[in-house]
Amino acid sequence: MxxxxxxxxxxxxxxxxxxxxxxxxGAVPQAAPxxxxxxxSAEPKKSRKPLLRGIARWTAAVLVCGAVGTGTALxxxxxxxxxxxxxxxxxxxxxxxxxxxxxxxxxGALRPFTDGNEGEIHHADLRKLLLPAPAGATxxxxxxxxxxxxxxxxxxxxxxxxxxxxxxxxxSALRHVAARGWTMPDGTTTRIHLLRFASVAxxxxxxxxxxxxxLTGEVIKESRLPDGVESAEIDLEAQGADVPYVSVxxxxxxxxxxxxxxxxxxxxxGDTLAVVTQTRKGGALTVPFRQTVTLQAQLLG
Numbered sequence: 229m230x231x232x233x234x235x236x237x238x239x240x241x242x243x244x245x246x247x248x249x250x251x252x253x254g255a256v257p258q259a260a261p262x263x264x265x266x267x268x269s270a271e272p273k274k275s276r277k278p279l280l281r282g283i284a285r286w287t288a289a290v291l292v293c294g295a296v297g298t299g300t301a302l303x304x305x306x307x308x309x310x311x312x313x314x315x316x317x318x319x320x321x322x323x324x325x326x327x328x329x330x331x332x333x334x335x336g337a338l339r340p341f342t343d344g345n346e347g348e349i350h351h352a353d354l355r356k357l358l359l360p361a362p363a364g365a366t367x368x369x370x371x372x373x374x375x376x377x378x379x380x381x382x383x384x385x386x387x388x389x390x391x392x393x394x395x396x397x398x399x400s401a402l403r404h405v406a407a408r409g410w411t412m413p414d415g416t417t418t419r420i421h422l423l424r425f426a427s428v429a430x431x432x433x434x435x436x437x438x439x440x441x442x443l444t445g446e447v448i449k450e451s452r453l454p455d456g457v458e459s460a461e462i463d464l465e466a467q468g469a470d471v472p473y474v475s476v477x478x479x480x481x482x483x484x485x486x487x488x489x490x491x492x493x494x495x496x497x498g499d500t501l502a503v504v505t506q507t508r509k510g511g512a513l514t515v516p517f518r519q520t521v522t523l524q525a526q527l528l529g
Contacts, residue, residue, distance in 0.1 A: 325523060326363075360373075367408070368409035396434065403426055405424075414508070416508040422502050454492055460481050469518070476493055478491070478494075492504060497529055
């Protein structure tokens with residue numbers, strides 16, 4: 229992600245719809261029918277002036293109609309899609325995130341993935357790199373965008389895996405963990421944890437060691453899955469978030485599942501690893517999950 233973050237949100241999806249139609253061209257007047265050769269006759273020839281005047285009047289009328297039609301087409305094209313009756317675009321499910329901006333850096337510090345920052349270190353305050361909650365969300369008071377302990381991200385994993393993961397994180401030179409969580413009116417609960425390691429090598433090593441058996445493209449079973457998830461599959465579309473220098477690994481729980489479905493993603497960017505988790509009763513929705521993952525990746529890129 230460059231220094232100027234582009235993101236507007238929809239994140240409610242807020243992208244402009246395509247014009248309703250292309251500008252129409254003015255109608256072309258029909259050519260006057262070719263007259264047959266005059267037959268030889270002794271009778272005097274009649275004047276053609278009345279005929280020519282009639283053709284001119286009809287030609288002018290056709291051109292005026294064509295101009296009116298063209299003006300109407302240009303008018304519709306210039307309008308927003310939602311201004312044209314019958315063409316209003318319904319929401320596609322994206323959330324309305326606030327406008328995003330990269331936080332300020334300490335004096336003399338460089339953004340990750342820029343020349344001079346070979347270690348790909350995020351010098352900005354980690355808490356400022358957390359994706360903000362969208363409009364309408366109820367923020368989790370325990371995950372309000374501040375620092376959290378190691379037990380917070382571990383609580384998302386199966387209990388049998390927590391002890392081993394905790395030791396691995398302790399051995400991986402983990403420096404800080406920041407988190408934000410919220411619940412939307414439809415019941416979708418989102419949790420984002422940012423884990424900053426001492427170097428990009430530790431971040432990549434933890435990612436590769438913990439998730440290597442999840443990158444085969446096959447159904448994932450008997451792995452370190454989130455609590456309550458028994459099998460999952462890779463979400464290729466969310467995993468394809470196009471953010472330079474950032475790796476995204478996204479998954480979704482396979483049916484049959486219990487009352488809730490879980491979707492989650494690991495976003496690895498230099499020295500920082502983000503864990504994005506969404507759950508929802510009846511099924512976690514595709515659009516807000518992919519939107520959330522992409523925006524968080526952009527903030528880290």
